[in-house]
Amino acid sequence: MALTEISLIRRIFVLMLAGVLSLLAIVGLTLWLTARVSDHSDEVVRARNTRLLSATLLSLLQDMETGQRGYLLTHDPRYLEPYEHAKPQVDETLGRLEEMIESDPSGPAEARELRETVSAKIAELSETLARANAGDDAGALAIINSDRGRNLMDTIRGQINEIGQRADGRVRDRLDAMQQSTHSLMLVSIFASLLILMVAATAIWTTTRYTRELVQARREVETANASLEARVQERTADLTRANEEIQRFAYIVSHDLRAPLVNIVGFTSEMEAGLGTLQRAFAAKDNEAPDTAALEEAREVTTTDLPEAIGFIRASTTKMDRLINAILKLSREGRRELRSERVDLGPLLATAAASVQHQLDEHGARIELGERFPVIQSDRLALEQVFGNLVDNAVKYLAPGRPGHIRITAEESLSGVVVEVADNGRGIAANDFERIFELFRRAGTQDVAGEGIGLAHVRALVRRLGGDITVDSELGKGSRFRVRLPRYSRHV
Amino acid sequence: MANPHSAEPVVIVMIEDDEGHARLIERNIRRAGVNNQIVPFANGTAALEYLFGEDGTGAVSAQRALLILLDLNLPDMTGIDILAKVKANTHLKRTPVIILTTTDDQREIQRCYDLGANVYITKPVNYEGFSNAIRQLGLFLSVMQVPVAD
Numbered sequence: 001m002a003l004t005e006i007s008l009i010r011r012i013f014v015l016m017l018a019g020v021l022s023l024l025a026i027v028g029l030t031l032w033l034t035a036r037v038s039d040h041s042d043e044v045v046r047a048r049n050t051r052l053l054s055a056t057l058l059s060l061l062q063d064m065e066t067g068q069r070g071y072l073l074t075h076d077p078r079y080l081e082p083y084e085h086a087k088p089q090v091d092e093t094l095g096r097l098e099e100m101i102e103s104d105p106s107g108p109a110e111a112r113e114l115r116e117t118v119s120a121k122i123a124e125l126s127e128t129l130a131r132a133n134a135g136d137d138a139g140a141l142a143i144i145n146s147d148r149g150r151n152l153m154d155t156i157r158g159q160i161n162e163i164g165q166r167a168d169g170r171v172r173d174r175l176d177a178m179q180q181s182t183h184s185l186m187l188v189s190i191f192a193s194l195l196i197l198m199v200a201a202t203a204i205w206t207t208t209r210y211t212r213e214l215v216q217a218r219r220e221v222e223t224a225n226a227s228l229e230a231r232v233q234e235r236t237a238d239l240t241r242a243n244e245e246i247q248r249f250a251y252i253v254s255h256d257l258r259a260p261l262v263n264i265v266g267f268t269s270e271m272e273a274g275l276g277t278l279q280r281a282f283a284a285k286d287n288e289a290p291d292t293a294a295l296e297e298a299r300e301v302t303t304t305d306l307p308e309a310i311g312f313i314r315a316s317t318t319k320m321d322r323l324i325n326a327i328l329k330l331s332r333e334g335r336r337e338l339r340s341e342r343v344d345l346g347p348l349l350a351t352a353a354a355s356v357q358h359q360l361d362e363h364g365a366r367i368e369l370g371e372r373f374p375v376i377q378s379d380r381l382a383l384e385q386v387f388g389n390l391v392d393n394a395v396k397y398l399a400p401g402r403p404g405h406i407r408i409t410a411e412e413s414l415s416g417v418v419v420e421v422a423d424n425g426r427g428i429a430a431n432d433f434e435r436i437f438e439l440f441r442r443a444g445t446q447d448v449a450g451e452g453i454g455l456a457h458v459r460a461l462v463r464r465l466g467g468d469i470t471v472d473s474e475l476g477k478g479s480r481f482r483v484r485l486p487r488y489s490r491h492v
Numbered sequence: 493m494a495n496p497h498s499a500e501p502v503v504i505v506m507i508e509d510d511e512g513h514a515r516l517i518e519r520n521i522r523r524a525g526v527n528n529q530i531v532p533f534a535n536g537t538a539a540l541e542y543l544f545g546e547d548g549t550g551a552v553s554a555q556r557a558l559l560i561l562l563d564l565n566l567p568d569m570t571g572i573d574i575l576a577k578v579k580a581n582t583h584l585k586r587t588p589v590i591i592l593t594t595t596d597d598q599r600e601i602q603r604c605y606d607l608g609a610n611v612y613i614t615k616p617v618n619y620e621g622f623s624n625a626i627r628q629l630g631l632f633l634s635v636m637q638v639p640v641a642d
Contacts, residue, residue, distance in 0.1 A: 251595070251597065255565055255594050255595050256565075259510050262512075262513060262594065262616075262619075262622065263510065263512030263516070265618065265619045265622075266513075266619045267516070268619070270519070308515070312515065315511075315512070431569075432568075432569065435570070442568055443568055443569065444537065444568055445568070446535050446537075446567050
């Protein structure tokens with residue numbers, strides 16, 4: 001399939017669009033994944049902070065409890081230091097922890113519960129310390145012994161533990177999701193890269209093919225150009241040749257038709273002159289003696305001059321008629337439409353040879369045909385006439401005194417076929433090679449009847465078939481007529 | 493028509509394929525009072541044989557006093573071939589050649605003079621013109637000098 005320019009542009013555009021879309025997909029996905037990753041790491045940080053804050057809160061509460069226990073035992077204010085130190089921090093830490101978890105679905109409720117238990121714990125601690133300060137050590141101990149503080153502390157531990165575990169779970173989930181996202185990104189990248197590679201490969205292939213087609217097309221155009229020039233030259237040569245032939249034809253016809261005309265006019269005038277002589281001879285009046293000299297002259301005119309003049313006039317008119325008929329025949333032949341058909345030259349030439357067999361036998365001559373003859377596309381009738389004429393000529397102009405031998409062979413060439421009709425006849429002088437193909441012209445000794453039409457007709461026919469005919473001959477040795485014919489005849 | 497060096501009269505060699513033309517030419521030459529022998533040839537081959545002899549050297553024409561009347565359109569060769577041969581031959585090159593033909597093609601006329609033709613006459617279809625031309629040629633022949641070939 002040949003690529004047109006528009007389809008190429010469309011294809012390249014589609015390919016580039018596919019490539020750009022793949023790239024955009026990769027970039028978009030990467031951006032999204034990056035956002036996801038930073039989101040995840042925020043989440044991980046939040047979970048870690050939650051853990052940290054939970055631990056801090058627990059440790060603060062334990063510090064407070066430790067301070068409380070020490071003070072209750074010793075009443076030494078030094079033991080109260082951890083308590084006093086941790087107390088303000090608890091609220092702050094609890095607030096920060098609440099911030100961390102409030103975005104969780106169960107966060108606010110847990111935070112509220114935690115704050116309640118932590119408040120209860122701090123209230124329990126404050127109450128025991130207040131009683132101890134007031135000197136009511138027994139009351140303080142009773143509160144401790146009621147396990148209220150321990151239970152609260154256990155609840156707090158449980159709550160903090162739960163918050164920490166949920167944070168851990170969240171981190172795990174996030175890590176899993178991140179791993180999956182990374183995996184997806186890798187898959188998408190590989191797929192998109194493959195797609196881009198394919199697009200690039202297709203684009204390169206298409207462009208290369210198109211370029212190759214362009215080069216090929218250019219080469220074809222160049223070849224066509226060159227052959228066009230050759231064709232133009234060939235046609236020009238054909239036209240020049242045809243033009244020269246027409247001029248030559250006109251020249252020959254005008255000369256050959258004028259020659260008998262000169263005779264007719266000339267001998268008519270001679271007859272007129274003869275008539276004058278007769279009139280003078282019979283001009284004598286009845287009573288006058290006839291002029292004997294004039295009578296003698298009149299006798300001469302009637303017996304010799306007039307019959308001779310009439311003979312020449314008649315011969316000239318016959319000749320003119322013959323010439324005109326010949327010209328008409330050629331013209332008719334030239335107008336006949338040629339029909340291209342499959343012609344096996346073998347049987348055709350055998351027929352041409354057989355038609356002269358009788359004459360050959362009379363002269364003791366023989367005709368020989370080559371072994372192989374090609375099949376061509378041409379006009380059968382024209383070929384029959386061409387080879388019939390050539391064989392007739394070969395028989396007609398055999399050299400007297402040696403057994404005639406005519407040989408017909410064919411050879412195939414790249415451009416067509418060449419059929420050769422060779423004889424050992426009288427031959428043709430080199431300066432008559434062109435003349436024998438001219439209308440009404442003949443060469444050599446004029447001892448055989450002929451009009452000088454045959455070869456002119458043959459050449460006209462062969463040229464109409466797209467071929468040509470040449471002769472090669474040596475006087476006294478024989479002649480070789482070579483008919484070059486195209487394998488497929490072009491009919492003009 | 494005379495030959496200054498020898499008693500032998502000039503022979504007119506007429507190479508003309510058309511018998512009628514040959515007859516008309518002969519008649520008109522006679523009418524002009526030229527009584528030299530006329531040797532007619534209807535084709536080039538026979539004429540060449542007469543002019544150049546069987547050996548083709550032209551030696552046969554040595555010592556002959558000839559004048560050639562030549563038609564250009566012969567059945568077997570062109571008159572131009574004969575003209576060229578005559579003018580190229582040692583023995584025949586001084587022989588006057590008068591071209592008498594139906595064609596009035598300028599290139600043909602120039603070519604004949606280039607080859608050494610002495611006179612070129614076109615046969616007019618008009619008989620008055622034709623016989624006049626021949627008769628004038630006859631008058632011309634009666635006074636012209638012809639060299640003996642050597």
